[in-house]
Amino acid sequence: MGIIGIRTATLLLAALAWRSVLVAAAGEADGVFNVKDYGARGDGTTDDTKAFIDAWTAACGARGSSASLLVPAGKSFLVGPARFSGPCTSTRITVQVMGTITAPPPGAWSGQNYWMMFYQVQGLTVTGGSTGLLDGRGRSWWWSDKFNRYGDIYKAPTALVVMNCTDVELSQFSSKNSPQMHISVSQSSKVHLTQLTTTAPWDSPNTDGVHIDRSQDVRVTRSTMGTGGECVSIGPGSRFVTVDGIVCGPGRAVSVGSLGRKGATESVEYIDVKNVQFINTSSGATIKTWQGGKGYARSISFTDINFTNVDRPVVINQFYADPYHVPNMGRWR
Template structure:
């Protein structure tokens, strides 16, 4: 082979080698152990400053940067970890992060991740120590109530994965997503007592492409709640209970709310929950839209209100007798079976101002788990169809 031929080939090989080296360098993992930044896992020392220092180092580094919380119990004050970062962040919790046991009135967060692309949170325990705050969670009765910390907030976060994380006894919501995209919760465990107020498991708003799967959620409020702007949401394999079930809403409380669309909930179990599958809108309300919602292959065990659309939702109990203006359409309940603690197992109470359309009841088999009656269904201002088994008899 002549020099004229080998020279271009060698140059090409060199370019390929340099490209591979650059790619490997970009994918390199840099480990930041919080103990190397002064953290102490004794359950008493506040490690907020240590976490801020380790975050600064990880966020400005390229490649994939791994923040390690090793075994031990690390007391942590409220933190806001802000991007954008130069690379991906993996937040490995091998021990326990513990919040203050004080009420922390007027603070709306414990751990916040904000403006981050490519975030992975794995393992460990988040102990919110919420019991100190629950007596102050009285916003439904007290108009001057103060905010309480959410265990983990994700604001403007994209491409995040939360896996094998346990959240205990949050002071307020356990997880709150706002304006996020491409988020996956996988094998998370969320626990708070049945009587703990406002301890929603996962709440989201103005977020899209959210996948919650194969998780156990036991709280004092909604296991999962979808606020305005929730779009392309998929929930599968959730064991919910106790709690208030999986809820779309409440909606219509503020003007110009973006719609809730394309929600698919499948293969979930509700045990001893206050509600099962619920859509709730305020009355009176501002205009809004709920569209393309599917609940499928659901088992309920002694659940109250297994199937409920409530367009007269009024948490303060002081609402005027006016109709909701949130339009609900194309909602399917398919293959729903089990036992109900409520005599009205299917309760579809839609707005007289904007009646529900496209409601589908398919293969419903719900039996009253009590004495002195049989399960029934009740529909108001609803248009739709019924197919297959209907127990109780369909009201559509």
């Protein structure tokens, strides 16, 4: 090889080596995409939404059998609202929430009804550990004049939404003070929620721990939920739902419904609720339907349920009225 050929080869090798350094710096070499490598500051005040979206886009588009988006420990990331959309290239994508993700104040939402959403993702894991936390900063929503508990609370966003997804696991992280529901599973299948902790004051409006609607093959297991709404609510169109090993309280119930609002035809079936401890709740095992609604709620079982200081352990209500629009009914939901 001539001198020119040697120099060309040397330059080519140097370029490849430099590219390898850049790839490794972005976290792509091992399939882990750290949000800090995409510009996230993690100081609790800088808006890190774009960095999270960019890291998700890179992880979702990565080739191979799996990819991970990492939210590192020891940092607080101000994010949202944010939508993480699929489908993704890899067969399994994992979001590792090791630090804190903090919601912005109400003025930053521009009408969105969710804080963070995973949409049309197949093969998703969202997991954390002892340090993984979603902080919805709900107090700025609950008691403001604009979002009062008997007026416009349904405009407040849900913290984490899983929509149109398949083969999902949410595990080992905490969610506190969601503006409205902590976690919503909608129009999804094969979803397992386990070892989760959701917390909010007992009088915070509609802060359900987990809400499920129009979904099937959903399991909620080994979790602790103390909120101002239901610990688990199973809404219209849900089938084959298991709730097992939940500690519920303070809060309201594990409920099926409400069903049939404004005369709608709805159905819920094959629901198995077991090994639940209700502690200091206003209600326990609950089924509720609106007057004038149509459809059915069938094949529902509540077994091995324990009650401690529960106002109404079992409630079957076929004349349900929304407590957040009827004054002085908050404890009777």
